[in-house]
Amino acid sequence: MRCPFCGNDDTQVKDSRPTDDNSAIRRRRFCTGCGARFTTFERVQLRELTVVKKSGRRVPFDRDKLERSINLSLRKRPVERERIDRMINGIVRQLESMGDSEISSDTVGEMIMEALKALDTVAYVRFASVYRNFREAKDFEEFAASIEKTEDA
Incomplete structure (x- = not known):
């Protein structure tokens, strides 16, 4: 080294x-x-993963990029580091065990969204605002309303 x-x-x-x-x-x-x-x-890395972007471009999966984006959404939130690490490890294991070496960026984004939803609602909304490309306050309102509907059900 x-x-x-x-x-x-x-x-x-x-x-x-x-x-x-x-x-x-x-x-x-x-x-x-x-x-x-x-x-x-x-x-341990079970397989080499490639992320297929919406544009069709293929890039190697980067665990550090995944971790950075999750940490950014969890910034200043009261979530223990151990829980964040477990969530990241779980996402990576899921991706590696999918059986395909090429994974769409949508699949990765949705997995992160689901994991954040279970971990911290504020981080979930923060990540969604970037991932779903919110442009106006109305987008946030609609998303927050959809969260409330799923919590009530």
């Missing part, structure tokens, strides 16, 4: 342990060149 500080290829693992949900291995590393310490995570 290359040191992120000095670029040295010679780093040593000082400690390895599983993450809380056992979805990854956390490794504490030490650079023999500059003496810096840093952490890496190692995850």
Whole structure:
């Protein structure tokens, strides 16, 4: 593993342990060149996934992009980090177990929406406002009304 500080290829693992949900291995590393310490995570990847955008363009699935967009919608919300990590891991596992290596961006978006709906309603609305491209306050009102209808049913 290359040191992120000095670029040295010679780093040593000082400690390895599983993450809380056992979805990854956390490794504490030490650079023999500059003496810096840093952490890496190692995850099992069942298959290479490709996301097919609405335009037809194909891009490799990026777990970090998924995590960033979820974290953005959950910003300043009272949700524990562990619950967010479990949700992200669950979405990734679902995508990997779908049996197809190409997944539409709509499928990914809908999975995120469902997971956020169960986790935090405000984050759900925030994500939906970007994903569904709300343009006016009326769009928010209609979406909020649809949430209230499903909660009442």
